[in-house]
Amino acid sequence: MKLQPLNVTGLTKRYGANTVLAGVDISLAGGEVLCILGPNGAGKTTLISAILGLVATDSGEITLFDQLQSGCQRSTALRQQLGVMMQIGSLSANLTVFEQCDLFSSYYEGGYSAAELVKLAGLEQYSRQRFGRLSGGQKQRLLFALALAGKPKLVFLDEPTLGMDVEARRALWQQVQQLKQQGISVVLTTHYLEEAEQLADRITVLSQGVVVANGSPAELKALMQYKVISCYSALSDNALLALPAVLQLSRDKDRITLHSSHAEQSVKALLLADDSVSQLEVRPVALEQAFLQLTHNSSTQQEQAA
Incomplete structure (x- = not known):
């Protein structure tokens, strides 16, 4: 029986009087791409951080590969199965592309070699270029490749195509689709609704810390x-x-x-x-129209309830 990569039940997180997550439920099957959408401040980054054990939650359960997680601790064995590309990612500006790949490759047993990571990033001709001198899109491509260094089974991509041109964005889409074909599960957050529609098997829409819709892109559009x-x-x-x-x-x-x-x-x-x-x-209806309507309706309902 295949292990379920991710299951979140009743997740709640507060900062003082501000409730950032309010009983969030999400699940993810093997080889599935789940896109989490929401306006700024909806709780997307907090949700991902909580799943990764970077922030403590007030209540709820997080299960990774059928292992119930307790607090912020994640075992070394489990971390080896996760790949993470956060929206705000930074590396040493003075290390070259190859040196960055060589460093990350050393963290994992049975992962990709430095040369393979450089190729995954599509930066072979920039392998001797220092990270600080790369363009914004090139940095994103490198960060994406480094997230795959350990050949993970579950990958988190937070705004992965930010700063990329159209050609580079579509190339990364192809790489995400290849991950899916390999049975790797992906959790994606993005502000590009076209990206969500192209890649996601399911979309979860967050608004003010609450899940307001969950379904395939076609199902969300059909709600309108x-x-x-x-x-x-x-x-x-x-x-x-x-x-x-x-x-x-x-x-x-x-x-x-x-x-x-x-x-x-x-x-x-x-x-x-x-x-x-x-x-x-x-x-x-386009996904953008459905997204705007769903988040607007949720905000209006919560304001009325308050």
Whole structure:
């Protein structure tokens, strides 16, 4: 039977009167990519830090590979199975890329060699470059490779593509997908919703320390009870808003975007009212819209409760 990489139940953390985590539950299966989304201050970094044993919690349970964790202690054997790339990562500015890789390689038995880590980072031509002279994206690529130094079974990536250009970001996405294919589990936090949609099997949305949604990207988008209709039309704004099931209207130059709670009804009425409609598209809500709506609703509910 495969061990479950991660299970968190009822995790609570307070700093004085401020509750940062309020009964958080998350779980992760082998070879699964879980993305934790939330606005700034939602508790994402605190949650990851608590799982890693970097901060003490007030209540709740953390289980790693079916081992119940007590306090901030993590065994050496367990730490060897974890790879971590934190958002604020720093290395000695004076060591070269190869020296950094050689150092991290020495921490693990059976991990990657220094040369393999340099290749994983895609920095072969910069192997003699000092860390302090690398670009922001190059530093991120090196930090990502170092997180894999011990060939971990569970990897935590906190904003891994921050500072990367589009090409480097997509290359790292491919590496994360390769980790998944190898059966390695990944916990990812990111502000790039496209990244979450591309990589995540499941997304957990945190807002003010509370889990407000959990599911696949498609399931989260399905929580929004409307679809998006886009087209060119000669109808006035008033006529468009009068169409059945239309909730909202916006224009970008001449292109019209409608939010509809029943897209079929809206489109049928639109075509009957205007036979000149062109470039008609009907699509589900984007993950960004779902995320904004979920976190906004949660904030409003908590403010009302207070």
